[in-house]
Every structure is written in C-alpha cells, then in structure tokens.
Amino acid sequence: MNQNHTKQYRACRDTFFKTLYHFDTPGQSLVIDETSGRLFLRKELTYYDPSVYQFLMGCRDSRLVPVFDAWQEDGRFVVLEQYVQGELLSERLRRDDLSAQEKQAILHDVCGALEVLHSASPPIVHRDVKPENIMVTDSGRAVLMDYDASKRVKPAQSRDTVLLGTRDSAAPEQYGFGASDVRTDVYGTGKLIAAMFGDAPIYHHVVEKATRLDPKRRYPNIAALDRALSRFDKPIENVNSWGWLKVISTALCVMLAFALCRTMTFENSSGPAEDLITQIAFFIAQLAVIEVWFDWTGAFDHLPFRKQGQVSLGRKIVEKLIYGAVFFCLILIMAVILILCIFGA
Structure with missing residues (x-):
C-alpha cells in the first residue's frame, strides 16, 4: 500500500x-x-x-x-x-490498599513488560518507569504505559542527546551523564520498588544495588533484578513456614543463654560487683537473642505494628528501645569495670 x-x-x-x-x-x-x-x-x-x-x-x-x-x-x-481500564498504581499506593503479595505481582509484571521491550533489536528503553505510568487492572495485573520517552539503545552513543525523564525516578544518564541502556530501566524500577515498599528492610539491598549511580554497578539487566525480587515471593504466613530448624535452633540458643547466665550468677560469683556485671550481661544476651530471633524468623512481620511489609513507627520505636538499652548497658559495664580497676574488687 x-x-x-x-x-x-x-x-x-x-x-x-x-x-x-x-x-x-x-x-x-x-x-x-x-x-x-x-x-x-x-x-x-x-x-x-x-x-x-x-x-x-x-x-x-x-x-x-x-x-x-x-x-x-x-x-x-x-x-x-x-484504552486500558483500571486504576493507576499511584492512586492505589496513595490509598495504601495493596498487600505485599499484590505489590510483588505488580513488580513482576513491570519487569516482564520491560524484558519484552529490552528483547527488541536494538533494545527499547522505557526511561520513565513510575507509579503514574502503571495501570492496575481489575484482575490485579499491571500494564506498563506511556512510551513517549522510550527510545532504542544506540551502542555508539556516549550520552543522551535529548534529556527526558521524571525527577526523583530518572537515572543519572538521563541528565546527560551517559547514554541510556537497559540498566536505565533497572534504576527506574529500583525507584519504583522504593516508592512501593518504603523503607522495608528486606528490600534495602535490592533498591540500593538497582539505583547505584554507576550503571556498571547495578543489576546487569531487568531479568537479574526480577530474580532478586523473586526471593520475596513466598510470604511468611505462620511459624510452620519459618522452618523448624530455625525455631529449634533459636530455642536452644535461648536455653543456653539462660543456663550460662544462671550458672555464672549463682555459682561462680565472687561478690556483688560480679553479680551486677553478670546480670547486665544476661540482660544484653537476652536482648540480642530476641532481636536475632525476630529478624531471622520474620516474626516482626506478624506483630500488630507491621503493615504490608513496611516498617512502621511501632517497630522503629521497639528497635530504638532495644538498641538504646544495649548501648546503655555497655556503658554501665564499662563504668563498673573501670571502678573495679581503680578501687579494686
């Protein structure tokens, strides 16, 4: 024609x-x-x-x-x-009505869409991955939209000739510090993860690696980032899913700490000062074991102040209290030891 x-x-x-x-x-x-x-x-x-x-x-x-x-x-x-019917991801995030599993599914759909674009020859880079450009359908699937900033990768190009992108989500190379390639979308997806999960600790490493300023230090492609996200696909639903080995090992550690501290306090004590030091050490040991157990098994995810995989103010307060108590006890131990060294037992 x-x-x-x-x-x-x-x-x-x-x-x-x-x-x-x-x-x-x-x-x-x-x-x-x-x-x-x-x-x-x-x-x-x-x-x-x-x-x-x-x-x-x-x-x-x-x-x-x-x-x-x-x-x-x-x-x-x-x-x-x-015309794609549904609701923008930005609106769903504003309402905060998506579960952690729903967010994971959306991220996998976005990564899959980017993989399709990157599979073109030469690869196509979206360059504007953000919640406002993702439509969540009624079935919960995600559709990546708005290809106005998209372009083909040009291997011989040293930097982008047209600077396009959204502030706070665009990679440095989109501001003239290099040429866009598939790692540009890795950066954008990393920013998307941060927008969806906030400061959830389990995503810290993934977001940090995906959004490194140097493209060579990011995930090499979107498939690698998608695999990293797959580690969080199976949510911790109950104690059975934590693995009995972890639970038994943690219980043994708690029992050992109790037994050790009890023996030191009541059998090997040479005076009140040593009793005090032993009791403080016992307190620190128990705090450390409790923190390790919560972090290792994921029990924090099921406490009332946890919501949709994000760290709430409640957990931050608890953690600050724990670490604050440990720091205070360490200072107290050092003070007692110093007094003993100066004045004698």
Missing part, C-alpha cells in the same frame, strides 16, 4: 472514530470505534521514536499497551493505542 492509499485508508477509517473526551494533557483524547465499540487513546506527540511504536504495533503482550496504529501527520506523530 503506497503513501497516498495509506492516507486515504486512514481518512476513511477515521470517520468511524468519535471523540468522547479531551484529557488535560495536550493532544490526548479518548475516542471510540463506533463499528466495534472499542475505546482508544489518541495521542499527538512532539518527541517520539517511530521505531518504538512500530515494535509495539507488532507486540501482543498483556503487560504492554497494544498500539493499534501510529503515523506522521502534518508534522505531528499520532498514536492510536488501546
């Missing part, structure tokens, strides 16, 4: 589309195909990579928005893509 025939075809086809709504974003409108009843989003772009949309027109992955057509018209680039 030559160019004239293509224009005639689109002009004829456009007569079947009716505009229903103009969005606040300039050049975006909701249209309906009156012959089929299907809804589409019509976008007029000023910055674009036509090859990205050519790839998407042939892609049929449920985690990406289906692109029906894309063409240049009067100096503009027009995209007609399927």
Whole structure:
C-alpha cells in the first residue's frame, strides 16, 4: 500500500472514530470505534521514536499497551493505542490498599513488560518507569504505559542527546551523564520498588544495588533484578513456614543463654560487683537473642505494628528501645569495670 492509499485508508477509517473526551494533557483524547465499540487513546506527540511504536504495533503482550496504529501527520506523530481500564498504581499506593503479595505481582509484571521491550533489536528503553505510568487492572495485573520517552539503545552513543525523564525516578544518564541502556530501566524500577515498599528492610539491598549511580554497578539487566525480587515471593504466613530448624535452633540458643547466665550468677560469683556485671550481661544476651530471633524468623512481620511489609513507627520505636538499652548497658559495664580497676574488687 503506497503513501497516498495509506492516507486515504486512514481518512476513511477515521470517520468511524468519535471523540468522547479531551484529557488535560495536550493532544490526548479518548475516542471510540463506533463499528466495534472499542475505546482508544489518541495521542499527538512532539518527541517520539517511530521505531518504538512500530515494535509495539507488532507486540501482543498483556503487560504492554497494544498500539493499534501510529503515523506522521502534518508534522505531528499520532498514536492510536488501546484504552486500558483500571486504576493507576499511584492512586492505589496513595490509598495504601495493596498487600505485599499484590505489590510483588505488580513488580513482576513491570519487569516482564520491560524484558519484552529490552528483547527488541536494538533494545527499547522505557526511561520513565513510575507509579503514574502503571495501570492496575481489575484482575490485579499491571500494564506498563506511556512510551513517549522510550527510545532504542544506540551502542555508539556516549550520552543522551535529548534529556527526558521524571525527577526523583530518572537515572543519572538521563541528565546527560551517559547514554541510556537497559540498566536505565533497572534504576527506574529500583525507584519504583522504593516508592512501593518504603523503607522495608528486606528490600534495602535490592533498591540500593538497582539505583547505584554507576550503571556498571547495578543489576546487569531487568531479568537479574526480577530474580532478586523473586526471593520475596513466598510470604511468611505462620511459624510452620519459618522452618523448624530455625525455631529449634533459636530455642536452644535461648536455653543456653539462660543456663550460662544462671550458672555464672549463682555459682561462680565472687561478690556483688560480679553479680551486677553478670546480670547486665544476661540482660544484653537476652536482648540480642530476641532481636536475632525476630529478624531471622520474620516474626516482626506478624506483630500488630507491621503493615504490608513496611516498617512502621511501632517497630522503629521497639528497635530504638532495644538498641538504646544495649548501648546503655555497655556503658554501665564499662563504668563498673573501670571502678573495679581503680578501687579494686
């Protein structure tokens, strides 16, 4: 089909589309195909990579928005893509009504969508991974949207020529410190994890590695990041899922600490000062064992002040009390030892 025939075809086809709504974003409108009843989003772009949309027109992955057509018209680039119904992830996070498992599923869908883009030749980099560009469908699946900032990777390019991205989620290379590649989306996904899980300790290492300033020190690709996230797929639901070996080992450690401290206090004591030191050591040992047990088995995840895998103010207070008590006892021990050294037992 030559160019004239293509224009005639689109002009004829456009007569079947009716505009229903103009969005606040300039050049975006909701249209309906009156012959089929299907809804589409019509976008007029000023910055674009036509090859990205050519790839998407042939892609049929449920985690990406289906692109029906894309063409240049009067100096503009027009995209007609399927309208995805659901709710933005940013809204769901604002309401805080997603469980940790639902968030994990969303992250896996986002990683899967990025893997599809990165599998293109050359790879396509999304460059704007954020909650506002992810739609959560009624079935709980995630769809990665908005490819306006997407581009093909150019191996010979030393830095991005057009600086695009969202503040607080864009990688350093998007600000001219290098050229975007698949690791740019690793950075964006790391920021997304941080936005979804806050300061949850179990995600600290993953977020830290994914968002390193030097792309060479990040996960090498989105598949590696997805595998790292897979370690958190099975939630701790009850004591049986912690593993009896951990529970028995922890119990033995507690019993040993009790037995050891009891023996030191009542049998080997040479005076009140040593009794005091022993009691303080006993207190520190028990605090340490309790903290290790909570952290190792994941019991903190089931206490009232834990919510959706995030660290609440309650846990922070408990931890500060524990570590504060330990620090105070260490200072007290040092003071007692110093007094004994100066004045004698």
